[in-house]
Amino acid sequence: MMNTINRTMGAFARLEAYVSMAAFAVMVSVISINVIIRFTTGNSLVFTEEVAYLAFGYSVFFGLSLLFRTRAMIAVDLVVDMLGPQMRHAANIVSYVIMTVICGYFFYLSLGLALTGWVRRTAFLDIPYFWVNLAPTISFALMTFYSLVFLGMLLKGEELPSVELEEQM
Template sequence: MHWFLAVERRLTRTALELAIIAMALVVALTFYQVVTRFVLGHPSAWSEVAARSAMIWMVFLGLAAAFRMGSMIAVDLLVDLSPPAMRRIVHMIVGVASLVFLAILIWYGTAMALRVRSQNLAGMSITIAWVYAALPAGSALALFGVIARMMEVWREPAGAHDDELKNVEGSV
């Protein structure tokens, strides 16, 4: 279990760092687009598409860290409303539902990326499959976080995991 958590921690941290880089790229590309459009009067044909693509990657890479930290508003509400004895069960149900959802995203995201691999992004000579690949890549990374979170919830005594999991946020 320790090796899995170590691998998951490194994968989640790397995904989060890449999401931050993608966010910086979105900001830079959007700034470039504004300058070329409104200052120079000659809008760039590729920067808007590139910014949108980087934003998609940012979201799906950030998904790994979000799932690992349990940053889901509806889930927090369910956990807070349930009695302490039921909280572990709620966490497990949410974890299994998340795994199913991520598996579906991996399956259909891969199929979609393969389906559009012969199409290029507008204004760029890059296949659009690279954009669609964010779905299965980010979802696969998020699987590790969901499993790790479920393992930590399960190994803690009933009720004790609530405070412990809030501390996990600082370790990612």
């Protein structure tokens, strides 16, 4: 069972990294090309704002789920660190229960937003807003899954994966 979860998380890790990097590259490229064209010709490409907006959303939300999976997010755990080992373990379990509920709720909300996006379209490219709103839906689904995996690891007494502070910068 754990081997299947590890393989699934590995596949998600590659998906998150590739989508986030590709979306960031597309965003920077279209903005740069538009700036160059505007300065050299005095005209701009009208569709670049929509493409950059779409790419920005995918870059941010897939990057967010990647950081969540590696536990590389900034945490203020001063109070938790002052607790004893058993209380610290209990506090971690409570925090992952809360994160599972919150991420699951945000997934539910973003799924509703994405599904209503079929009727509304972007101004120039005429893309349904479903595709714009799909990024947070996938991201919150992944973060809910990771929260459940981390909660299961804590309940079994396993150590959670984390990124050292030096590697975060």
